[in-house]
Amino acid sequence: MQSENPLVSDFIKLANSAAGTLAGMGREARDGARERMKEALGGLDFxxxxxxxxxxxxxxxxxxxxxxxxxxxxxxxxxxxxxxxxx
Incomplete structure (x- = not known):
């Protein structure tokens, strides 16, 4: 039976949280860039x-x-x- 090290467990939780945060930031950046592009192209009468x-x-x-x-x-x-x- 493996013994759970609280330090390793905390590190894994931190890594999972960071991965989720980075994924969310990536989505927000992509959505923000898409909105800026729509605004920029919106004035061109397409x-x-x-x-x-x-x-x-x-x-x-x-x-x-x-x-x-x-x-x-x-x-x-x-x-x-x-x-x-x-x-």
Whole structure:
């Protein structure tokens, strides 16, 4: 049977506490750095991926409508040009 040395036991408790404290400090440092980065980038007018995708979809639909309107305009101009040259 091993005899427990109170000095060793206290040292182990101290080491465990220090490890927990260091881990907590690391998390706090990481979270603090993340917050500072968000604040720094917040003023740069970045958009979220969702906003970007939504505007990209809107632009695509607008482009499709323009293509359709251009085709209709071409047909109407051809009709107009054909009727003005006929006697």
């Amino acid at each position: 958009v979220s991926r969702e906003e970007f995708d939504a505007v990209k979809d809107m632009a695509g639909r607008a482009r499709e409508k323009v293509d359709v309107l251009e085709a209709r305009l071409t047909v109407l101009e051809a009709k107009l040009a054909g009727s003005s040259t006929a006697p």
